[in-house]
Amino acid sequence: MRSRPHRIAVVRLSAIGDTVHVMPVIASIKRAWPDCHLTWVIQPIPLELMRGRCDVDEFVVFDRSRGARAYLDFRREVAHREFDLVLDMHPCFKAGVVARMLRAPRRIGYDRRRARDLSWLATNRRIPARPRRHVQDECFEFLDYLGVPVHAEWNFHFSAAERAAQRLWRRGHERPVLAVVTRSSRREKDWILRRYARVLDVAAGDLGFDTILVGGESRGEMADARELTRTCRFPPTVELRYDLRRLAWLLDASDAVLAPDTGPLHMAVGLGTPTVGLYGATDPERAGPYRAFADLLIDRFTPPRRGAPSPARRSGNMEKIREDDVIEKLDLLRRRYIGAPRR
Numbered sequence: 001m002r003s004r005p006h007r008i009a010v011v012r013l014s015a016i017g018d019t020v021h022v023m024p025v026i027a028s029i030k031r032a033w034p035d036c037h038l039t040w041v042i043q044p045i046p047l048e049l050m051r052g053r054c055d056v057d058e059f060v061v062f063d064r065s066r067g068a069r070a071y072l073d074f075r076r077e078v079a080h081r082e083f084d085l086v087l088d089m090h091p092c093f094k095a096g097v098v099a100r101m102l103r104a105p106r107r108i109g110y111d112r113r114r115a116r117d118l119s120w121l122a123t124n125r126r127i128p129a130r131p132r133r134h135v136q137d138e139c140f141e142f143l144d145y146l147g148v149p150v151h152a153e154w155n156f157h158f159s160a161a162e163r164a165a166q167r168l169w170r171r172g173h174e175r176p177v178l179a180v181v182t183r184s185s186r187r188e189k190d191w192i193l194r195r196y197a198r199v200l201d202v203a204a205g206d207l208g209f210d211t212i213l214v215g216g217e218s219r220g221e222m223a224d225a226r227e228l229t230r231t232c233r234f235p236p237t238v239e240l241r242y243d244l245r246r247l248a249w250l251l252d253a254s255d256a257v258l259a260p261d262t263g264p265l266h267m268a269v270g271l272g273t274p275t276v277g278l279y280g281a282t283d284p285e286r287a288g289p290y291r292a293f294a295d296l297l298i299d300r301f302t303p304p305r306r307g308a309p310s311p312a313r314r315s316g317n318m319e320k321i322r323e324d325d326v327i328e329k330l331d332l333l334r335r336r337y338i339g340a341p342r343r
Contacts, residue, residue, distance in 0.1 A: 009102050180257075
């Protein structure tokens, strides 16, 4: 880039997993241009996870749950602000509208083919067209366009108080901890609940894990917890709570994670916690653990012959994952990443 931008706005409004993919982009920009003022336009729930970041100077909230009012509120919020550069990293209509409201001479977005819902109309610069790739690699294309070196870092910036709470919690577990996520944001990505019961019993019995259920307190997650507590021979500890910062340090303190394609999976991978990923509805080459724990991945999406990674969802494929498939991966994780359990 010819001139170094001083005021930069990044637009990424989607859910937790996609927000995690933006973290190394933010870190890379701030490392390359430490004096820039970086604003992240974000939704309320991901904001809770990103609070405390020292590489973000300002968060501006877009609360899409308010419907049309969200756009009016946002326009008032940014009416008197000016930026040198806007990165529209969320290729959809609503993000395009938000990016267009930000006054800047350069608004960079995805190429026309990858920018859904005509969102490319909101930008006046576009990264080069390429075949679809892993979502993380597509995010890094913005850095390539800017000439910024990639700094692959997912630092959650835990506070001293969070680290103290984490240490206290971990002292309550003498055995390795397996954190289990049973629900995602879409039903077609969830594994069959009754199959978790046997897997959790083998994990707690033969493999020597302390099993815990992590996530939020939605009706579905709480129902899953009650059912697994009732049916498991070795009932898991329930750690469900609406607290994304706590969830992050729980995943960081755990020795292993079992999850479908969901935000906590990407959090765990970013934290470096060995993760068994359950994939059937989504393509792991596009949305799987990024360059980590490929040996622990269960893939029931990929056909024998394929082209570029697919953004499609396929219903019914999660049923193809058997209990023994998951137990085999947990056994591999236990031996390769932690050490064989004592008999």
